[in-house]
Amino acid sequence: MFRSQCLLALFALSIGYVNSWDIALTTGDQIEFYSDGKTTDDKGVKSAGLTALAYDAVHNMLLFVDKQSDNASIFGQHLTTNKLLPLVRRKIYEDIQGLAFDPISKKLFWTDKYDKSIYWKSLKPGSKDDVYGKLLFKFDNEIPRAIAVDSCRGYIYWTNINISKPTIERARLDGSDRQVVVNSGIFMPVSITIDQKARKIYWADDKEGIHYSIESADLDGKNQETVVLGTNHSPNALAVSKDNLYWIDWGYSKVWKLPKTTRESKDKVEPVQLFSFVGTPFGIVANYSIADQTEGIEECQALHRLSVNQSVINDSFDIPTDAGVLCLHGVKVPGKSECKCSRGYTGERCEMSVCQNYCLHGECSVTPEGQAKCSCKEGFAGARCEVDICNNRCLNNGRCVVKESIPVCQCIEDFKGERCEIERDNNVVPVATSDRKEESCNCSNNNTSPKLAASENLIANDGDFVETCNNGWDPLRDPIIMVLGTLSGLLCVACAFLITKVLQLKKRPRIKKRIIVQKNSTPLTARPDQCEITIENCCNMNICETPCFEPRSTIRPSLLDAKPGKEEKKNLISNMELPDDY
Structure with a gap:
C-alpha cells in the first residue's frame, strides 16, 4: 500500500514538473521548455533538423517535424512518458512548414510548401490510414505555410504566402465550406494561431522591406486590428497563451513576448525580449490549458469533456525504422x-x-x-x-486566344480567315476556274500589268486563285526615280555647258611676244623705222596693244623646237644682260 502511494506521488510530481512550463520551442536537435524566461527542461532528439511544432493539450503531447530523419517526418512525444512516436512516413520531396492537431477528431494536419498541398492523417486507435497521409487540398497558385485548428467550431485555418495575392483561409475539417477570411492589408502571413476563448485569430505578417506586424481579427476575418507594428523583425512562428503572445524573430534569433490587450485598453504595450539564441529557433507553442481555453464557451463543451475524460490516441503506427x-x-x-x-x-x-x-x-x-x-x-x-496549341497558329500578326480549349485567331484589320491568311482587298477578283493556264486581271486603264498576291493570300474563300492589280503609282519607288531623273538631266546640261566653253576658249589666237634689251645698242626711240618699244611702255600695254614681235630669223634654232609653253620664258632669259650702271 505504501509503495503504491509513493509511485502515485512520484507520478503526480512528474506531471507537475512537465506541466510547469510556459513555452516550448524547437532549436536544432532539441525541444526546449521555458518558464518565466528561464530554461526548465529540454528533450534531446537524435537529429539536427527539428522545425514545425504543435501542442496537444488534451493528451499532453508535442508534435514536431524532423527534416533529418530517415524514416519519418512527423513525430509525437508524450511529455508524461517521454515516448517518441513516428506518425507520418517521410517523402523524398517535401517541405513541411505548418503543423496542427485537432484532439476531438484526432486528425493531424500539415502544410507542404513544396507540393503546395495540405495533408491530414487520423490518429484514432486502430486507424489504418496511408502512412504518407491523405490529401485535403491541392493548390495551383497558393503557397500554404502556417496552419491552425479551431477545435471548438470545427475549422482549420491556414495562410497563403504568395505575395502576389496573399490570403488567410479556412475550411471545415473535411475540406468543405472553404472561405477566404482575410485578403487585404497583408503581405506575407507566415504564422497563425487561434485563441479559442477570445474567439480571435492572430497572425504574424512579414511585411515588405524591414517592416513587420502582429495582427488579429475575429474568427470570420472581421474587425481586423494591428497589435504590433514595427521594423527589423523577421517573425517566423507565433503562439498564444492565456495572457500573452509569443513569437520567434529570425532576424536576431530571439523570442519576444507581448501581453494581450483589449480594444478598451488605452495603455500602449511594447514587446519584451525574453531570450536570444546562438542558433536559429523554428517552432514555438504556448502552454494554454484546455480549462482556460474552454471556460464559459458554449461551443467548446465537447473539447472540455474530452480533456476531463483523457481520451487516447493511436501510438502503434507501423513506420518501419529501417525502411x-x-x-x-x-x-x-x-x-x-x-x-x-x-x-x-x-x-x-x-x-x-x-x-x-x-x-x-x-x-x-x-x-x-x-x-x-x-x-x-x-x-x-x-x-x-x-x-502550345497557339504556336504559329495565327498568321499576319493575328492574335491567338483559347476559347473552350480551341485556338481562335483575332485578325488585324487588313486580314481575315480562320488563321488570318486572307488579305482584305477590294481589287481582288476571283478566277473563274482554278485550272486556267492564263491568269487575268480586271485592271484600270492606267495600269495593265498584273501583280500576283502574296503566297498566303492566293486562295479565296471558294478555293480559286486570285491576282491583284497595282494602281500605277508606287509611293516609295516612283518619287526616288523622279528625283534621280531630274538630277541626271541637270548634270547633262551642266556638262554640255562646260564642253561649249572649253571649245570656245581653244579658238582664241595665241600671241607670242619677245622683248629684247641689249647693252650699248641704239635706243629704240632713235630707230623709228623699226617696230621697237621700251620695256617701260611694254609693261603698260596689254597683249592686244603690242605693236611688234621679234623676227623669227633672230631666234636661235634650239628655241624653235622648244615647247610653246616655255618658249617665251627661255628666249627672254637667254637674251637678258645686266642692266646699265647709272
Whole structure:
C-alpha cells in the first residue's frame, strides 16, 4: 500500500514538473521548455533538423517535424512518458512548414510548401490510414505555410504566402465550406494561431522591406486590428497563451513576448525580449490549458469533456525504422535488399516519382496502375502538355486566344480567315476556274500589268486563285526615280555647258611676244623705222596693244623646237644682260 502511494506521488510530481512550463520551442536537435524566461527542461532528439511544432493539450503531447530523419517526418512525444512516436512516413520531396492537431477528431494536419498541398492523417486507435497521409487540398497558385485548428467550431485555418495575392483561409475539417477570411492589408502571413476563448485569430505578417506586424481579427476575418507594428523583425512562428503572445524573430534569433490587450485598453504595450539564441529557433507553442481555453464557451463543451475524460490516441503506427534507410517510398522486401515501391514511385530505392518533371504545362496525377497522367493547363495539349496549341497558329500578326480549349485567331484589320491568311482587298477578283493556264486581271486603264498576291493570300474563300492589280503609282519607288531623273538631266546640261566653253576658249589666237634689251645698242626711240618699244611702255600695254614681235630669223634654232609653253620664258632669259650702271 505504501509503495503504491509513493509511485502515485512520484507520478503526480512528474506531471507537475512537465506541466510547469510556459513555452516550448524547437532549436536544432532539441525541444526546449521555458518558464518565466528561464530554461526548465529540454528533450534531446537524435537529429539536427527539428522545425514545425504543435501542442496537444488534451493528451499532453508535442508534435514536431524532423527534416533529418530517415524514416519519418512527423513525430509525437508524450511529455508524461517521454515516448517518441513516428506518425507520418517521410517523402523524398517535401517541405513541411505548418503543423496542427485537432484532439476531438484526432486528425493531424500539415502544410507542404513544396507540393503546395495540405495533408491530414487520423490518429484514432486502430486507424489504418496511408502512412504518407491523405490529401485535403491541392493548390495551383497558393503557397500554404502556417496552419491552425479551431477545435471548438470545427475549422482549420491556414495562410497563403504568395505575395502576389496573399490570403488567410479556412475550411471545415473535411475540406468543405472553404472561405477566404482575410485578403487585404497583408503581405506575407507566415504564422497563425487561434485563441479559442477570445474567439480571435492572430497572425504574424512579414511585411515588405524591414517592416513587420502582429495582427488579429475575429474568427470570420472581421474587425481586423494591428497589435504590433514595427521594423527589423523577421517573425517566423507565433503562439498564444492565456495572457500573452509569443513569437520567434529570425532576424536576431530571439523570442519576444507581448501581453494581450483589449480594444478598451488605452495603455500602449511594447514587446519584451525574453531570450536570444546562438542558433536559429523554428517552432514555438504556448502552454494554454484546455480549462482556460474552454471556460464559459458554449461551443467548446465537447473539447472540455474530452480533456476531463483523457481520451487516447493511436501510438502503434507501423513506420518501419529501417525502411526509410533503404526504401524512400516503399517497403523492404523481406529477406532481400530490394524495395517494393509505393504507387507512383520507381527506382532502386523508390526515390523517383513518376510525376517528377513529367508534365511541362500541367498537373500530374498517378493512375491506379501507377502511371503518370497530365491534366494540361488551358492552351496546352499533348501527353505531357508540351504542345502550345497557339504556336504559329495565327498568321499576319493575328492574335491567338483559347476559347473552350480551341485556338481562335483575332485578325488585324487588313486580314481575315480562320488563321488570318486572307488579305482584305477590294481589287481582288476571283478566277473563274482554278485550272486556267492564263491568269487575268480586271485592271484600270492606267495600269495593265498584273501583280500576283502574296503566297498566303492566293486562295479565296471558294478555293480559286486570285491576282491583284497595282494602281500605277508606287509611293516609295516612283518619287526616288523622279528625283534621280531630274538630277541626271541637270548634270547633262551642266556638262554640255562646260564642253561649249572649253571649245570656245581653244579658238582664241595665241600671241607670242619677245622683248629684247641689249647693252650699248641704239635706243629704240632713235630707230623709228623699226617696230621697237621700251620695256617701260611694254609693261603698260596689254597683249592686244603690242605693236611688234621679234623676227623669227633672230631666234636661235634650239628655241624653235622648244615647247610653246616655255618658249617665251627661255628666249627672254637667254637674251637678258645686266642692266646699265647709272
